[in-house]
Amino acid sequence: MVDELQEMEEAVPERNEDSPLPPSPPVQEEVQEEPPEVEEPALNAQDPDEEEGDARMKAIDLIAPTRLDFLAEKEAAAEPPVKTAEVIAFANQKGGVAKTTTTLNLAVAFAESGYRVLCIDLDPQGNLTMSQGIDPDKVEKSLYDVLVNDMPISEIIIKREIDIAVASIDLAGAEIAMSTKIGRERSLEKALKEVEGVYDFVCIDTPPSLGLLTINALTAANKVIVPVQCEYLSMRGLVQLQNTLRMIQENLNPDVRIEGILPTMLDSRTIHAKEAVEILEENFGDLVFQSRIKKAIKFAEAPVKGSSVLKYDSNSSAANYYRELAKEVLSHGSA
Ligand SMILES: Nc1ncnc2c1ncn2[C@@H]1O[C@H](COP(=O)(O)OP(=O)(O)O)[C@@H](O)[C@H]1O
């Protein structure tokens, strides 16, 4: 007993002299236990399991938790800014159905709600560009340069009520110029990568055709809004658009879908308009938006002043039609 006590007394002071900090020894012990853990699992399947399990717990307790917490915090902090934009194409191969009017006014309604919005004028007629007071004949760089010559899209964005990637008259030649390009359907999608994370919504106005420019829009988009003028409703046109979209889903962009069909220029006083909306709902059901864009002279007046209806007459019911539509689109997004 005496010998044993003497040994212990000797042992205690030795430790204190060697390592005055108490936490050090446990760390050393466990670090020494680690190497066999790493080697064993592949060789010995069962017997050392319990030891390994205990040892792993210690290693995690000591090292991993801090690392994992750090990573989790980092991930949580990183997610919101990386959120990709909703890319909405406004398409209908029929002209004069309010594609351009809807692109601009819905975009401005999103911006009013605090969202960062980019509009893209893919129509060589440049109506969207004009409706923000910019002359397409005078712009030096346009979407033509982006689609055909791979110019960064940021170089052709002009800031107005919303940011707008402008069209010029030479955009009409883009389809032919792009036709020999590899990946010609993805030129716009590729260009948008540069501004990923900069915008919450990208709204693309398209020409009245289902050619390469519209295909670029549908390939870059995740949603399509189809404005339909109820006075001259053409079901065949919508079926054709659906077929094009199906082809794009199968070959280029499986995620794109119709966000909604929007009855525009509605003259609710006429029976014909009511019947047209009814036919639309019978054929397309829930795809038809609840929102209705009624006829109003302000929609023709505002572009002449180079502004949206929301800016031209902010309190008008015309402006509110698009604010209602914005709410409906936002509610779809969060559902
Ligand atoms: N709700 C509306 N009421 C009256 N006129 C409208 C309405 N929406 C659009 N317009 C007018 O109809 C014409 C065609 O609209 P636009 O948006 O240019 O169609 P698209 O781009 O499909 O060719 C334009 O002159 C526009 O000002």
Ligand SMILES: [Mg+2]
């Ligand atoms: Mg148009």
